[in-house]
Amino acid sequence: VQLQASGGGLVQAGDSLRLSCVASGRTSSRYVTGWFRQTPGKEREFVAAISWSGRTTKYAPSVKDRFTVSKEDAENTFYLQMRSLRPEDTAVYYCATEVRSEFAYYYVSDYYGYWGQGTLVTVSS
Numbered sequence: 001v002q003l004q005a006s007g008g009g010l011v012q013a014g015d016s017l018r019l020s021c022v023a024s025g026r027t028s029s030r031y032v033t034g035w036f037r038q039t040p041g042k043e044r045e046f047v048a049a050i051s052w053s054g055r056t057t058k059y060a061p062s063v064k065d066r067f068t069v070s071k072e073d074a075e076n077t078f079y080l081q082m083r084s085l086r087p088e089d090t091a092v093y094y095c096a097t098e099v100r101s102e103f104a105y106y107y108v109s110d111y112y113g114y115w116g117q118g119t120l121v122t123v124s125s
Contacts (some may be wrong), residue, residue, distance in 0.1 A: 008119030021095030
């Protein structure tokens with residue numbers, strides 16, 4: 001499985017941005033997908049995740065009500081719509097996926113076996 005993330009860039013505080021992650025090589029439909037972010041010197045942190053059915057989504061408290069995770073199975077693509085961006089959202093954002101029968105530890109990076117290369121989001125004040 002390979003993931004290709006895109007959509008990062010430089011924006012101003014309050015702006016919106018949509019990240020995309022295209023998956024290839026997946027042989028199952030029961031994939032949990034998630035977004036994480038990382039800044040220099042810090043551990044990778046959970047941002048959002050979506051269950052394989054798409055019916056359940058989870059968010060970190062810091063992005064809840066501002067970010068929306070979604071997916072388009074027909075296009076093997078999942079998205080992170082980010083609104084009301086803040087300077088503290090500046091980070092490299094990573095998409096991740098894994099075949100899981102449960103939607104349990106979606107906030108743990110080790111839960112995922114496949115990762116995209118990351119896309120940089122910079123929010124200026």
